[in-house]
Amino acid sequence: MSAVTARPSPLRGDFIKLAAVALAGLAALVLFPNDLGLMTRIASSAFLVVSLDLVTGYAGIATLGQAALFGLGAYAAANANLAGLGEPILMVAVGGLAGAVAGLIFGAVVLRSRGLAQLVLTIALVQLVHEAANKLSDITGGSDGLSGIDVAPILGAFRFDLYGRTGFVFALVLLLATLAVLSVIVRSPFGLKLRAIGRDPGRVRTLGAAVMPALLVTFTLSGAVAGMGGAIEAISTGVVGLDSVSFERSAMALVMLVLGGSGSLYGAVAGTAVFMGLESIISAANPFHWLIIVGVLLIVVVLFVPRGLTSLAGDVRRLLAIFGLRRDKR
Amino acid sequence: MTALSAAPTAPILLAPAAPPALAVEGLSKSFGGLTVANEIDLTLARGDRVALIGPNGAGKTTFVNLVSGLLAPSSGRIDLAGEDITGLSDVERARRGLVRSFQVSRLFHGLSVREHIELALLQRTKRTNQFFAAIGRMADIADEAAELVERLGLADIVDTRIDAISYGQQRLTDIAMSLALKPKVLLLDEPAAGVPTRDAGRILDVIDALPADIAVLMIEHDMDLVFRFAARVVVLASGRIIFTGTPAEIAKDEQVRAAYLGVYGREEERHGR
Numbered sequence A: 001m002s003a004v005t006a007r008p009s010p011l012r013g014d015f016i017k018l019a020a021v022a023l024a025g026l027a028a029l030v031l032f033p034n035d036l037g038l039m040t041r042i043a044s045s046a047f048l049v050v051s052l053d054l055v056t057g058y059a060g061i062a063t064l065g066q067a068a069l070f071g072l073g074a075y076a077a078a079n080a081n082l083a084g085l086g087e088p089i090l091m092v093a094v095g096g097l098a099g100a101v102a103g104l105i106f107g108a109v110v111l112r113s114r115g116l117a118q119l120v121l122t123i124a125l126v127q128l129v130h131e132a133a134n135k136l137s138d139i140t141g142g143s144d145g146l147s148g149i150d151v152a153p154i155l156g157a158f159r160f161d162l163y164g165r166t167g168f169v170f171a172l173v174l175l176l177a178t179l180a181v182l183s184v185i186v187r188s189p190f191g192l193k194l195r196a197i198g199r200d201p202g203r204v205r206t207l208g209a210a211v212m213p214a215l216l217v218t219f220t221l222s223g224a225v226a227g228m229g230g231a232i233e234a235i236s237t238g239v240v241g242l243d244s245v246s247f248e249r250s251a252m253a254l255v256m257l258v259l260g261g262s263g264s265l266y267g268a269v270a271g272t273a274v275f276m277g278l279e280s281i282i283s284a285a286n287p288f289h290w291l292i293i294v295g296v297l298l299i300v301v302v303l304f305v306p307r308g309l310t311s312l313a314g315d316v317r318r319l320l321a322i323f324g325l326r327r328d329k330r
Numbered sequence B: 001m002t003a004l005s006a007a008p009t010a011p012i013l014l015a016p017a018a019p020p021a022l023a024v025e026g027l028s029k030s031f032g033g034l035t036v037a038n039e040i041d042l043t044l045a046r047g048d049r050v051a052l053i054g055p056n057g058a059g060k061t062t063f064v065n066l067v068s069g070l071l072a073p074s075s076g077r078i079d080l081a082g083e084d085i086t087g088l089s090d091v092e093r094a095r096r097g098l099v100r101s102f103q104v105s106r107l108f109h110g111l112s113v114r115e116h117i118e119l120a121l122l123q124r125t126k127r128t129n130q131f132f133a134a135i136g137r138m139a140d141i142a143d144e145a146a147e148l149v150e151r152l153g154l155a156d157i158v159d160t161r162i163d164a165i166s167y168g169q170q171r172l173t174d175i176a177m178s179l180a181l182k183p184k185v186l187l188l189d190e191p192a193a194g195v196p197t198r199d200a201g202r203i204l205d206v207i208d209a210l211p212a213d214i215a216v217l218m219i220e221h222d223m224d225l226v227f228r229f230a231a232r233v234v235v236l237a238s239g240r241i242i243f244t245g246t247p248a249e250i251a252k253d254e255q256v257r258a259a260y261l262g263v264y265g266r267e268e269e270r271h272g273r
């Protein structure tokens, strides 16, 4: 038994990655004080992409409708606010709860089918939600969007300022907390089962583990994360538009996930930050051709770094090991 | 030809005889017009070591699929330890100790060898619904995983991703998962096929060392392995059991020799599908 090496502790690596996200956020706060609106949108979108990663990267179910859960969380939080709920933390809780319920229903529908039909079903669902939001203008503001959100200071103490500092720190702290909780979950026994299900659900069944309940739980969890992101976006921008429940938003989330590397929480975050950061820089520099440039960049990444940008870290480590610069454990 | 399964004789002992570990009765399955399982009767007693042999396409894998619940039979009945499990799902059968392996390993891309074994151990001990527990802190899992890893000679690669190890090592990981489930009945579909000799020997050693009370059915083409492993050999051809007997009886039987052994004496057929 002595020959078997001790189990590597994954939590230390997670802590380092979490610290890196925190540092990147703080650096953004200092370096881009005039772009905190964008930084906050990156943080709230990261919730969407991370939630997508749970379903797609971990559980292996491709969806092009994830924004439905994000947007429903945003609408729920906004409506709660218009009904008198000012506390932003509670608004995020409302968004998360709405997203969780939506995720459960979404999962229950989507899991009835498989493969390509399943993917089409996710598109149909997000279009349905989009159309419903368009029609139910009393609670969604229709195509004008829902505005008039008036947020109270966080815990009665931290007022949202004009520069968006409070909003960004709020989003960042919640993102870090969510990532911390999720990193524990994906490493837990349930998380291990989930990763296995994502690769071969049939094999997991022959081990005696039911797959469908685990997937429903995952959709619910994913919905909660997406809904929280939607609520944070509603809080920080003060409006909820139809685009937040759109197919386009869902597809962009998938692009960001692939860019960063699916099946890794931090890949999802990195993909969001890189994509939205580049998008912003390129669209400012070249307002006419930016989409083409972004498209070409994406193709390059998908062709040459198929496992996403975060896989590069491992490649660099391996290279260093090859050149003897770093002692590799193996 | 002997009887397919020792038909239970009238109980002479006072204690009621324990039901067989697995009893299959009249199991049939057709794909369209093709009958791939034809009225199969087969009983495994506790601790049985049975080899299931037969030419490619005979229906051996289909039989394991039927018994493990991956396929629904057209007719017939399956009892596990005296309980009818014909209507139960594959999940439920596995939970009751009916464990199978696959002819071509089905493993989880991206997961390490250790994680495969841990998953099976966690599942057996009913812990895969824990959300916040740290697997690394579970001493019993660590100990049992280490023991399995040692036994299967996987220590050097225990934290390597499954896609980065050799096929023989993948087969050993697959078997480690099955063992981690502590099965009562174990169905092995060609566990040593396509595996280099060194790893194949390890696989056979492990199977030899299985707890005596597990009933094991192994599909295997290599007659040397069959002779070493099995107390009883069942020959399947075109979905029908054509012979049951001891390895020695099988070797003597002209019909089996003609239908089967002659073909499988040839090396290229050994590692067939």
Ligand SMILES: Nc1ncnc2c1ncn2[C@@H]1O[C@H](COP(=O)(O)OP(=O)(O)O)[C@@H](O)[C@H]1O
Binding pocket: B031, B036, B054, B055, B056, B057, B058, B059, B060, B061, B062, B063, B273
């Ligand atoms: N899902 C299926 N649909 C149709 N035919 C099948 C299916 N699975 C197996 N068969 C057929 O059943 C026969 C038995 O296959 P199999 O059980 O894999 O044989 P063996 O394991 O003995 O080589 C073969 O003719 C095969 O083509």
Ligand SMILES: [Mg+2]
Binding pocket: B060, B061, B062, B103, B273
């Ligand atoms: Mg077969």
